[in-house]
Amino acid sequence: MAVFSKIKGNYKKNFPLSKFTWFQTGGKAEFFYMPNHIEDLKSFLKKVKKIPIHIIGGGSNVLVRDGGVSGFVIKLGRGFDFIKLEDEYILCGASVKNINLSKTLAKNNIKGYEFLSTIPGTVGGCIFMNAGCFGNEIKNFIKSIIVINRNAKILELNKKSISFSYRSSGIKKNYFIIGAKLKLIPGQASVAKKKIKQLIAIRKKTQPIKSLTGGSTFLNPKTKKAWELIKKAGCEKFKVGDAEVSSKHNNFLINKGKASSSDLEMLGNKIKKKVFQKFGIKLNWEIKIIGSKK
Ligand SMILES: Cc1cc2nc3c(=O)[nH]c(=O)nc-3n(C[C@H](O)[C@H](O)[C@H](O)COP(=O)(O)OP(=O)(O)OC[C@H]3O[C@@H](n4cnc5c(N)ncnc54)[C@H](O)[C@@H]3O)c2cc1C
Known part of the structure; x- marks a missing residue:
């Protein structure tokens, strides 16, 4: 090597x-x-x-x-953790944390990004997943994204060329997002900051944000909520080892401390099976599972 x-x-x-x-x-x-x-x-x-x-x-x-x-x-x-306010857009590196982006923009009288304060992770992951909540998605704020491909070529992809959909950007596996140009929407710092506080408070009440979790486990099927199907199928108390279903939000799985990834994956598959038996609906993982089994 x-x-x-x-x-x-x-x-x-x-x-x-x-x-x-x-x-x-x-x-x-x-x-x-x-x-x-x-x-x-x-x-x-x-x-x-x-x-x-x-x-x-x-x-x-x-x-x-x-x-x-x-x-x-x-x-x-x-080196990928930067936010620059240009005249007509925001230039942002892919390793910026969503919460930092949200708070920095609010402080600089830019509105719209308050929802991002409640989504863990980085701008790169957020764009790849087209993450969203509270009726918003990151795609609504993208002007273009900057990627590097496996041949080390840097490309700027215009929003129109990206196939954003629910929790997906359609970005190819051999493209790595290194930054983005985002819309600059003038607002009022005090209003944006207040909204951030309100949204974070809602999150604390409705999601197990202090737990070891991977967020929403399954994508919501077209006309149903995954958490509701999980609850109605009677999976609320399902456990595998130290892996459990969150009582705060049934579409969140939790590592109580000693769970393995295999416990978590088995728990997810057990839920999938039960929901399918009960409603004939196939849940698809939102969580990205990588690597090989032991
Ligand atoms: C408590 C909690 C609450 C959550 N709430 C929400 C919510 O409300 N809405 C929501 O949409 N999601 C939510 N999530 C899920 C998660 O936070 C988002 O999907 C987030 O955008 C993932 O970003 P990340 O940086 O952590 O990416 P990772 O989890 O590290 O990666 C996710 C995917 O993105 C790819 N990726 C990451 N970075 C890049 C890059 N630079 N270039 C190309 N591909 C990349 C990875 O390969 C992987 O496939 C929640 C998660 C938790 C733990």
């Missing part, structure tokens, strides 16, 4: 990914790389041509299987 000796940035072998996921479960990345600068990432991609690469953001919607992930897992570092 001499090729890696020249890689700039933070590079580690057999790195435990549980440190970087909200569930705090799962195996190791065969190789883990945190580029701190775009030039580091470019030179890395030019060197690592054939090895699989998986990118994670804040790890708030990911379940890493216990057998770990082969190849590279990358997580963008501090």
Whole structure:
């Protein structure tokens, strides 16, 4: 692996990914790389041509299987953590935390981004997932996104060329989001800040945000709410090992402390089976499951 000796940035072998996921479960990345600068990432991609690469953001919607992930897992570092207010748009790096973006924009008299304060994770993950809540989705604020492909080529994708849909951006697996240009909507700092407080308070009441969780486990089927189907199918008290269904929000799974990723995946599959038996509706995972089983 001499090729890696020249890689700039933070590079580690057999790195435990549980440190970087909200569930705090799962195996190791065969190789883990945190580029701190775009030039580091470019030179890395030019060197690592054939090895699989998986990118994670804040790890708030990911379940890493216990057998770990082969190849590279990358997580963008501090050089991708910037917010610049330009005249007609906001330029934002992909590793900016949603909550920081939301609060910074509110402080700068820019409105619309208050909902993001309640969604964990980073701007890159948020765009990839087209995350949303309180009737809003990140797609509503995108002008363009900036990606780097496996050949280290940087591309700016206009919003029209991106197939955003419910919890999906349709962005190809070999594109890594490095930043975005976002809409600049003038507002009033005091109003935006107040709204952020209100939305966070609602979240605290309705979601287990202090628990080890991966957010919504399943996508809502077209005309139903996943949590309601789970509740009505009688899965509320389902458990596998230390993996449980949240009593606050039945579409959230929780690691009570010692759950493995396998416990969480088995619990999810048990719920899927029960909901299908009861209603004939197939639930699909919203959580991205990566890696191999032990
Ligand atoms: C308590 C809690 C509440 C939540 N509430 C909501 C909610 O209200 N609405 C909602 O939509 N989601 C919610 N989620 C889910 C999650 O926070 C969002 O999906 C979030 O946008 C994921 O961002 P992340 O940075 O953590 O991405 P990760 O979880 O690390 O990754 C998610 C996916 O995005 C991809 N990805 C990450 N970064 C990049 C990048 N730079 N380039 C390309 N692909 C990338 C990953 O490969 C993976 O497939 C919640 C989660 C938790 C734990």
